[in-house]
Amino acid sequence: MSPAVSPTGETDDGALPPRTKPLGSRERRRIRTMREIQTEALRLFGARGYDNTTIEQIAAAADISPRTFFRYFPTKEDVVLWDEYDVVIEDSLARRPAGEPPGELMRAITREAIAWQYARDPDRLLARHHILFAVPAVRARFVEFARDGIERLIRGLPGERGEAEDLKIHLTALAILDAAGAALDTWQRSNGKEDLLILLDQAIDALIEGVAELRPAGPRRRSRAR
Amino acid sequence: MSPAVSPTGETDDGALPPRTKPLGSRERRRIRTMREIQTEALRLFGARGYDNTTIEQIAAAADISPRTFFRYFPTKEDVVLWDEYDVVIEDSLARRPAGEPPGELMRAITREAIAWQYARDPDRLLARHHILFAVPAVRARFVEFARDGIERLIRGLPGERGEAEDLKIHLTALAILDAAGAALDTWQRSNGKEDLLILLDQAIDALIEGVAELRPAGPRRRSRAR
Amino acid sequence: MSPAVSPTGETDDGALPPRTKPLGSRERRRIRTMREIQTEALRLFGARGYDNTTIEQIAAAADISPRTFFRYFPTKEDVVLWDEYDVVIEDSLARRPAGEPPGELMRAITREAIAWQYARDPDRLLARHHILFAVPAVRARFVEFARDGIERLIRGLPGERGEAEDLKIHLTALAILDAAGAALDTWQRSNGKEDLLILLDQAIDALIEGVAELRPAGPRRRSRAR
Amino acid sequence: MSPAVSPTGETDDGALPPRTKPLGSRERRRIRTMREIQTEALRLFGARGYDNTTIEQIAAAADISPRTFFRYFPTKEDVVLWDEYDVVIEDSLARRPAGEPPGELMRAITREAIAWQYARDPDRLLARHHILFAVPAVRARFVEFARDGIERLIRGLPGERGEAEDLKIHLTALAILDAAGAALDTWQRSNGKEDLLILLDQAIDALIEGVAELRPAGPRRRSRAR
DNA sequence: ACGACCGGGACTCCCCGTTAAT
DNA sequence: ATTAACGGGGAGTCCCGGTCGT
Numbered sequence: 043m044s045p046a047v048s049p050t051g052e053t054d055d056g057a058l059p060p061r062t063k064p065l066g067s068r069e070r071r072r073i074r075t076m077r078e079i080q081t082e083a084l085r086l087f088g089a090r091g092y093d094n095t096t097i098e099q100i101a102a103a104a105d106i107s108p109r110t111f112f113r114y115f116p117t118k119e120d121v122v123l124w125d126e127y128d129v130v131i132e133d134s135l136a137r138r139p140a141g142e143p144p145g146e147l148m149r150a151i152t153r154e155a156i157a158w159q160y161a162r163d164p165d166r167l168l169a170r171h172h173i174l175f176a177v178p179a180v181r182a183r184f185v186e187f188a189r190d191g192i193e194r195l196i197r198g199l200p201g202e203r204g205e206a207e208d209l210k211i212h213l214t215a216l217a218i219l220d221a222a223g224a225a226l227d228t229w230q231r232s233n234g235k236e237d238l239l240i241l242l243d244q245a246i247d248a249l250i251e252g253v254a255e256l257r258p259a260g261p262r263r264r265s266r267a268r
Numbered sequence: 269m270s271p272a273v274s275p276t277g278e279t280d281d282g283a284l285p286p287r288t289k290p291l292g293s294r295e296r297r298r299i300r301t302m303r304e305i306q307t308e309a310l311r312l313f314g315a316r317g318y319d320n321t322t323i324e325q326i327a328a329a330a331d332i333s334p335r336t337f338f339r340y341f342p343t344k345e346d347v348v349l350w351d352e353y354d355v356v357i358e359d360s361l362a363r364r365p366a367g368e369p370p371g372e373l374m375r376a377i378t379r380e381a382i383a384w385q386y387a388r389d390p391d392r393l394l395a396r397h398h399i400l401f402a403v404p405a406v407r408a409r410f411v412e413f414a415r416d417g418i419e420r421l422i423r424g425l426p427g428e429r430g431e432a433e434d435l436k437i438h439l440t441a442l443a444i445l446d447a448a449g450a451a452l453d454t455w456q457r458s459n460g461k462e463d464l465l466i467l468l469d470q471a472i473d474a475l476i477e478g479v480a481e482l483r484p485a486g487p488r489r490r491s492r493a494r
Numbered sequence: 495m496s497p498a499v500s501p502t503g504e505t506d507d508g509a510l511p512p513r514t515k516p517l518g519s520r521e522r523r524r525i526r527t528m529r530e531i532q533t534e535a536l537r538l539f540g541a542r543g544y545d546n547t548t549i550e551q552i553a554a555a556a557d558i559s560p561r562t563f564f565r566y567f568p569t570k571e572d573v574v575l576w577d578e579y580d581v582v583i584e585d586s587l588a589r590r591p592a593g594e595p596p597g598e599l600m601r602a603i604t605r606e607a608i609a610w611q612y613a614r615d616p617d618r619l620l621a622r623h624h625i626l627f628a629v630p631a632v633r634a635r636f637v638e639f640a641r642d643g644i645e646r647l648i649r650g651l652p653g654e655r656g657e658a659e660d661l662k663i664h665l666t667a668l669a670i671l672d673a674a675g676a677a678l679d680t681w682q683r684s685n686g687k688e689d690l691l692i693l694l695d696q697a698i699d700a701l702i703e704g705v706a707e708l709r710p711a712g713p714r715r716r717s718r719a720r
Numbered sequence: 721m722s723p724a725v726s727p728t729g730e731t732d733d734g735a736l737p738p739r740t741k742p743l744g745s746r747e748r749r750r751i752r753t754m755r756e757i758q759t760e761a762l763r764l765f766g767a768r769g770y771d772n773t774t775i776e777q778i779a780a781a782a783d784i785s786p787r788t789f790f791r792y793f794p795t796k797e798d799v800v801l802w803d804e805y806d807v808v809i810e811d812s813l814a815r816r817p818a819g820e821p822p823g824e825l826m827r828a829i830t831r832e833a834i835a836w837q838y839a840r841d842p843d844r845l846l847a848r849h850h851i852l853f854a855v856p857a858v859r860a861r862f863v864e865f866a867r868d869g870i871e872r873l874i875r876g877l878p879g880e881r882g883e884a885e886d887l888k889i890h891l892t893a894l895a896i897l898d899a900a901g902a903a904l905d906t907w908q909r910s911n912g913k914e915d916l917l918i919l920l921d922q923a924i925d926a927l928i929e930g931v932a933e934l935r936p937a938g939p940r941r942r943s944r945a946r
Numbered sequence: 947a948c949g950a951c952c953g954g955g956a957c958t959c960c961c962c963g964t965t966a967a968t
Numbered sequence: 969a970t971t972a973a974c975g976g977g978g979a980g981t982c983c984c985g986g987t988c989g990t
Binding site for chain 2: 143147178182185186206210211214216217218220224244245246248250253254257
Binding site for chain 5: 776
């Protein structure tokens with residue numbers, strides 16, 4: 043579990059990755075506040091459990107009012123899910139080679155997003171995924187969140203594709219996300235002892251193998267050439 | 269909206285499956301009550317929206333007390349998700365040929381569960397999936413629900429398998445479920461006009477194609493973590 | 495300010511007036527709880543002001559949860575407005591002579607409702623009207639409340655009347671209510687020193703005089719016989 | 721929905737009244753902004769309902785910040801109530817003949833205020849009163865508002881009167897306002913089809929008739945309090 | 947088994963005060 | 969000198985669970 047060393051020597055806590063366009067001071071401040079709240083929340087969740095921690099307690103610990111908590115995180119679940127790599131994704135996208143097959147693109151984005159958090163603050167990632175694993179409501183929201191991300195990504199893809207093609211990409215991306223989820227789960231169960239990125243690769247390989255064993259159903263009912 | 273008649277003539281599609289063991293009269297009564305509650309709930313959801321309908325209103329419409337609602341459905345979401353095929357699954361399982369590859373088994377179970385509802389009461393299935401599609405919380409709970417089903421199924425599988433093998437089955441099953449979800453979504457968006465089972469087969473074919481295009485990552489091990 | 499002496503010798507606190515049909519034990523209990531809550535609320539309002547008192551404080555003083563407060567009183571305003579004579583009104587109605595002109599009926603009902611509270615617990619009535627007078631939101635809700643009462647009463651009136659007749663009754667009732675409001679205001683400003691019922695009669699007389707001085711506008715624009 | 725042309729040929733109905741002192745440019749600008757905000761608000765209220773529209777949405781539609789909304793309108797209700805005739809009232813007052821009986825004065829002012837809006841922008845008046853009728857909180861605030869107006873007017877009346885006289889005026893004015901409210905309600909329920917000013921006259925006539933049927937209570941003093 | 951009653955936490959909305967930016 | 973941004977706080981609604989009596 044190698045802790046993150048920012049390549050830039052910036053001293054401010056929570057340096058972000060090199061950005062195409064830097065964030066305004068307001069945005070920076072907002073992110074810092076969110077991280078502070080998250081820090082307190084994760085601490086309390088770890089100590090007393092997710093369900094046994096109320097927003098009021100989190101707010102008190104973070105020295106804000108309950109009302110303000112909701113200004114930053116629309117729901118209690120979000121304080122677990124949030125991380126800064128959301129911002130990173132579009133950067134990743136910009137760096138992918140043109141013409142890369144969409145499936146590979148999805149995999150690469152997923153991998154980078156995870157790797158980034160993993161390198162930067164593995165403890166926080168671990169704490170978040172302990173809860174993610176244990177609390178259905180949080181997990182559910184995560185899935186929803188990821189699903190939205192996929193749709194946005196597909197819509198953002200260059201070129202014209204048919205519905206069938208989009209469906210293919212969509213399902214591939216979903217399967218990759220499930221694989222990532224499984225990797226994260228295993229990693230979290232090992233308490234961060236295993237190497238997350240290796241687990242991720244293994245999960246994707248397992249996915250490829252498993253799906254390859256399915257027989258296409260198509261010919262049974264459609265005229266499309268066998 | 270005509271109930272599905274499979275063009276292939278396969279007998280399993282939607283036919284009322286022979287039950288291994290019949291239900292007790294108490295169980296029957298419970299199921300009838302649940303269906304009544306669900307009927308009223310779906311009617312109200314359709315008329316005023318899911319979020320604008322309170323449990324109190326559902327209870328009033330179904331002539332029960334709010335408290336009793338929760339005796340039948342642990343949450344508001346469940347009244348959308350619930351259907352009788354839960355009971356059907358173990359029957360399906362019992363009828364699968366021994367030695368069937370797990371992936372195929374998962375696909376067959378999924379297909380039968382959907383086909384059963386589709387043949388029996390397509391309008392209700394449609395109403396439920398309209399909501400499922402529109403309300404994130406319900407969708408989330410559905411995913412959770414399905415995920416649990418997979419784990420139970422895997423644990424129930426005969427024979428010994430290693431962790432790697434289980435992971436493979438797990439991810440394959442998840443991918444199939446996602447495909448089923450996509451098919452259901454498309455079907456629901458078409459307002460039931462399209463043939464659900466054909467959509468399901470198409471989705472699974474799309475999944476197979478899409479995942480086949482991924483390059484295994486395994487061999488490269490861990491040249492660089494990031 | 496003569497305190498109420500219940501004509502019945504019942505020892506239970508808060509005896510209600512002789513009822514056509516007695517209330518169930520559940521209803522009795524509910525009314526007692528509401529009075530307890532109101533007592534605490536009025537005490538706090540008197541001590542610290544209406545706006546400076548939170549529901550949480552009232553709930554704490556009444557030994558209930560805030561949630562329960564709202565089960566009894568839908569809004570904070572209602573805890574000021576509520577009194578038991580709501581229940582009394584239909585009794586009053588039943589005792590009015592058949593064929594009484596609607597205007598007189600309205601006046602009599604209003605008078606009895608006020609007189610009942612006035613005789614029974616003038617201090618409470620005074621405390622409530624101090625707030626009613628001082629807090630616009632409460633006063634507003636009171637007007638709304640009274641208006642509803644009038645509409646219900648009109649609908650409950652026997653016999654067939656045209657729209658024009660209903661309008662006449664409606665406006666007369668409203669005017670009487672305003673007179674009652676003015677009487678209550680004056681009474682409250684005198685801190686209960688004046689005789690409320692005399693004030694009420696004076697206000698209604700003033701209303702009659704004042705309106706009598708208006709010239710009908712009708713003939714200017716309508717064909718109806720002068 | 722044709723603006724009213726009074727059959728009587730009276731010139732005061734709805735004509736833009738000559739202003740005693742013109743408004744400053746700042747004031748003009750303020751009024752224009754308020755009208756813009758109100759326009760957007762009424763549009764949203766009509767489309768999605770009063771309660772389902774948040775201040776944030778109104779602010780967004782009017783391109784201002786939520787905070788700024790409150791600089792123009794102290795509450796959400798006020799955006800419905802506000803209109804420009806407030807300014808008109810003192811003009812009306814100045815033009816009334818000296819020595820006019822107070823009751824007639826009240827009636828005339830009320831009538832002019834309504835007629836002015838009715839002639840100027842009947843659609844807006846209708847939209848406002850649809851909400852006024854449907855949303856208790858708004859209606860309540862309107863009553864409060866009108867009541868204040870009455871008190872200010874009475875205080876502004878020339879000459880010395882006793883308390884009894886003031887009470888008479890007060891109650892008469894209130895009754896007239898209720899009549900105006902009833903007329904507005906009927907008009908609004910007819911969707912603006914009926915002639916508002918005729919309805920107003922009819923309502924006042926009904927009031928006069930109804931109150932005339934009441935017997936003065938005065939002489940009987942206080943034979944029995946209950 | 948059911949219903950009535952109550953508790954509690956999440957969450958939204960209105961509204962206001964303070965601070966910051968223009 | 970306005971305007972926006974931010975934070976705070978109270979009211980109110982909803983979901984859901986526990987308890988008790990029937």
